[in-house]
Amino acid sequence: MTTDFKPDYSFESIREEFPILKREVHPGVPLTYLDSAATSQKPIHVIEAMDHYYRNTNANIHRGVHMLAEEATFSYEQAREKVARFIGANKPKEVIFTRNTTESINLLAYTLGRSLLKPGDLVVLTEMEHHSNLVPWQMLAQVLNLRLEFIRITDDGMLDLDSYDQLLKQNPKLVSFTQMSNVLGTINPAQEIIKKAKENGAVTIVDGAQSVPHIPVNVKQLGADFMAFSAHKMLGPLGIGVLWGREELLEELPPFLGGGDMIKKVYLRSFTYNDLPHKFEAGTPAVAEAIGFGAAIDYLSSTGMDRIAIHEQNLIKYAIDELQKIDGLHILGPDASLRGGVASFTLDGIHPHDVAQILDGDGIAVRAGHHCAMPLHDRYNIPASTRASFYLYNTINDIDVLIKSLKRVVKIFG
Amino acid sequence: MDDLYRDVIVEHFKNPGYKGILDPHDISFEDENPLCGDHLRIDLRVDENNKVKEAAFSGHGCAISQASADLLLESIIGKSLDEVKKYTKNDVLELIGIELGPVRLKCALLSLKILKAGVYGLGEASDDLVEEE
Numbered sequence: 001m002t003t004d005f006k007p008d009y010s011f012e013s014i015r016e017e018f019p020i021l022k023r024e025v026h027p028g029v030p031l032t033y034l035d036s037a038a039t040s041q042k043p044i045h046v047i048e049a050m051d052h053y054y055r056n057t058n059a060n061i062h063r064g065v066h067m068l069a070e071e072a073t074f075s076y077e078q079a080r081e082k083v084a085r086f087i088g089a090n091k092p093k094e095v096i097f098t099r100n101t102t103e104s105i106n107l108l109a110y111t112l113g114r115s116l117l118k119p120g121d122l123v124v125l126t127e128m129e130h131h132s133n134l135v136p137w138q139m140l141a142q143v144l145n146l147r148l149e150f151i152r153i154t155d156d157g158m159l160d161l162d163s164y165d166q167l168l169k170q171n172p173k174l175v176s177f178t179q180m181s182n183v184l185g186t187i188n189p190a191q192e193i194i195k196k197a198k199e200n201g202a203v204t205i206v207d208g209a210q211s212v213p214h215i216p217v218n219v220k221q222l223g224a225d226f227m228a229f230s231a232h233k234m235l236g237p238l239g240i241g242v243l244w245g246r247e248e249l250l251e252e253l254p255p256f257l258g259g260g261d262m263i264k265k266v267y268l269r270s271f272t273y274n275d276l277p278h279k280f281e282a283g284t285p286a287v288a289e290a291i292g293f294g295a296a297i298d299y300l301s302s303t304g305m306d307r308i309a310i311h312e313q314n315l316i317k318y319a320i321d322e323l324q325k326i327d328g329l330h331i332l333g334p335d336a337s338l339r340g341g342v343a344s345f346t347l348d349g350i351h352p353h354d355v356a357q358i359l360d361g362d363g364i365a366v367r368a369g370h371h372c373a374m375p376l377h378d379r380y381n382i383p384a385s386t387r388a389s390f391y392l393y394n395t396i397n398d399i400d401v402l403i404k405s406l407k408r409v410v411k412i413f414g
Numbered sequence: 415m416d417d418l419y420r421d422v423i424v425e426h427f428k429n430p431g432y433k434g435i436l437d438p439h440d441i442s443f444e445d446e447n448p449l450c451g452d453h454l455r456i457d458l459r460v461d462e463n464n465k466v467k468e469a470a471f472s473g474h475g476c477a478i479s480q481a482s483a484d485l486l487l488e489s490i491i492g493k494s495l496d497e498v499k500k501y502t503k504n505d506v507l508e509l510i511g512i513e514l515g516p517v518r519l520k521c522a523l524l525s526l527k528i529l530k531a532g533v534y535g536l537g538e539a540s541d542d543l544v545e546e547e
């Protein structure tokens with residue numbers, strides 16, 4: 001154990017609040033969950049909030065005048081307020097509920113493609129993007145003839161800001177980037193990237209899928225125009241996500257999906273659209289999920305995002321120190337102090353699938369593959385990697401279990 | 415779960431008997447498993463009776479896909495191409511002798527898919543090729 005490691009024992013009791021962490025994955029083999037970057041586990045509060053909704057409140061929202069509909073609408077809108085407060089948004093109506101980060105970014109690609117962006121415009125992304133912040137722009141580039149350029153990454157997994165400066169000289173209309181890499185763990189200097197984009201007149205989108213769950217994020221402090229993230233990676237349920245945007249910009253965008261709720265008036269041949277946030281929320285939304293999401297945010301807030309970030313910093317430091325001691329193991333990405341709780345690595349001569357499979361035998365859940373970032377793996381000339389990722393419910397013991405199992409992998413294939 | 419890494423799998427992965435490239439060859443086909451990025455190529459030489467004389471695989475992949483390829487090629491030496499066409503999923507599973515979940519099954523069957531696409535002279539390897547007739 002590193003000398004500056006100060007365990008926060010209050011985190012040990014957190015595990016008790018996540019029922020799934022008590023299960024065995026094979027007879028006599030407990031679960032060691034190290035795949036939170038893919039999706040997080042859920043505390044009992046979130047599960048109970050959704051259960052309570054279905055047992056007591058279930059109704060469609062924004063339309064009925066009966067008691068259940070009133071209660072459901074109230075709870076749904078309360079969840080929106082919680083999200084707004086959590087990320088420091090000016091107003092709840094700046095928070096649009098979507099299905100996930102992917103849908104939020106697709107919403108932006110669709111609507112910016114019908115407003116701000118014109119043929120020949122330059123869109124700047126980075127080489128470390130998740131496919132969800134890459135493919136929507138490729139799809140839009142095909143129809144609009146956009147130019148896509150990429151902020152390079154350095155060998156140690158940082159954004160090469162010199163290459164960004166070069167791209168800024170070409171007057172991009174839009175800069176869209178991840179605040180934290182889901183493979184390298186790198187926490188990017190979002191404030192600086194946004195400031196420079198602004199100075200050059202570009203609109204900015206932050207992919208907050210990995211950052212919002214793990215570090216304190218305040219959209220006003222960042223100065224961003226839009227941000228996308230998913231509830232399921234931050235203790236909430238699957239199937240609900242957020243697009244946050246500055247009010248004036250959201251007002252300028254055309255609507256996305258058409259249908260119920262997003263309209264004010266409908267005639268046979270035309271319609272007028274609803275005010276924010278409903279303009280972007282067509283159809284019956286995921287009400288139970290919004291309520292579960294609200295409970296997740298309550299849980300994160302009462303634990304404290306700063307404390308969570310420190311806890312994960314401790315874990316990743318320890319993990320990287322220990323991983324480095326394994327022969328033939330190569331860690332992708334920067335020094336532990338520059339990243340969140342994500343460690344992706346390769347093992348010489350051993351395929352990540354084989355690594356993950358043997359770890360599974362010891363009850364350890366990690367991810368193997370390209371983690372929806374194929375271009376990033378191409379950049380490092382590797383077909384795939386194994387990724388261990390942490391959250392507030394992980395402990396030093398989890399990492400010890402991982403290291404022990406990895407040693408077994410090396411022995412089997414050695 | 416270590417049953418998956420029975421000695422036969424690890425042995426064929428570490429010391430494959432049929433790894434390499436045949437040049438010239440009578441049949442060659444390659445493809446990948448996009449899920450994990452595994453890439454495999456299989457080359458065959460056949461004799462005048464259309465029986466497999468030599469076989470080799472190349473590419474990269476996990477132990478399951480590499481060992482399955484090695485075991486599969488070992489088993490088809492001396493067999494006619496018509497016999498090879500009759501190979502199915504179960505033949506491969508019997509060769510490797512382990513139970514596999516849906517994800518790893520794809521790894522194990524990659525070689526059969528590629529082998530059959532090559533033998534049938536198809537432009538593309540499809541999952542249907544490994545199912546029972």
Ligand SMILES: Cc1ncc(COP(=O)(O)O)c(C=O)c1O
Pocket residue numbers: 037038100101102103130132133178180181182207209210230241372
């Ligand atoms: C950085 C990043 N962006 C976007 C996504 C996509 O999130 P979702 O699948 O919830 O839409 C992920 C999740 O894998 C991610 O890690």
